[in-house]
Amino acid sequence: DTAVSQTPKYLVTQMGNDKSIKCEQNLGHDTMYWYKQDSKKFLKIMFSYNNKELIINETVPNRFSPKSPDKAHLNLHINSLELGDSAVYFCASSQDPLAAHYNEQFFGPGTRLTVL
Amino acid sequence: AQSVAQPEDQVNVAEGNPLTVKCTYSVSGNPYLFWYVQYPNRGLQFLLKYITGDNLVKGSYGFEAEFNKSQTSFHLKKPSALVSDSALYFCAVRDMNNAGNMLTFGGGTRLMVKP
Numbered sequence: 642d643t644a645v646s647q648t649p650k651y652l653v654t655q656m657g658n659d660k661s662i663k664c665e666q667n668l669g670h671d672t673m674y675w676y677k678q679d680s681k682k683f684l685k686i687m688f689s690y691n692n693k694e695l696i697i698n699e700t701v702p703n704r705f706s707p708k709s710p711d712k713a714h715l716n717l718h719i720n721s722l723e724l725g726d727s728a729v730y731f732c733a734s735s736q737d738p739l740a741a742h743y744n745e746q747f748f749g750p751g752t753r754l755t756v757l
Numbered sequence: 758a759q760s761v762a763q764p765e766d767q768v769n770v771a772e773g774n775p776l777t778v779k780c781t782y783s784v785s786g787n788p789y790l791f792w793y794v795q796y797p798n799r800g801l802q803f804l805l806k807y808i809t810g811d812n813l814v815k816g817s818y819g820f821e822a823e824f825n826k827s828q829t830s831f832h833l834k835k836p837s838a839l840v841s842d843s844a845l846y847f848c849a850v851r852d853m854n855n856a857g858n859m860l861t862f863g864g865g866t867r868l869m870v871k872p
Contacts, residue, residue, distance in 0.1 A: 684801075686859060686860065750799060
């Protein structure tokens, strides 16, 4: 049983296109996240959602927008794709962040986005 | 602001030898500290965490880490390395006062265990 799943696994597209990456977790977690891992493997948080409320929004371009239809899903929409958006995008989830003993995050397998 | 440093891009160790992957951190308050491992073409997997209590934390796959407040370090260790331990390791920190659970990751250390 997959805990955190992402689709698609690979995404190749042209500059200027709009694309979406889907994420689902079946862990019953309260918070979901999106991370970007660049070619040098640096990992940086992009968004965090807790009970449909955005609680973290790092300085990412507004071409990126997270959308959470329900607690189990946090999809990432990207408009007007640019070459620099090429990276691996990871979804993650965790329990209530205020509950210290449940702070570890569970990551999806990643989506490799290539913008040509 | 919180930050994490992993000073070594790569650590090489022979199978059966002990290994250490270094991590130092900076937070304004008390830290929550984590180690994650990433195998090729996979997502990150949680290894262990320090929240409070004993400074020596034991985690998955025989790994452990020691929290040292005076040196602001949280080095990852294993007494006897396996070839299958070869992977990318990330240290992460969260400020205990940060209600948003924002994790800051280090740059990663690639561990290479040779037979």
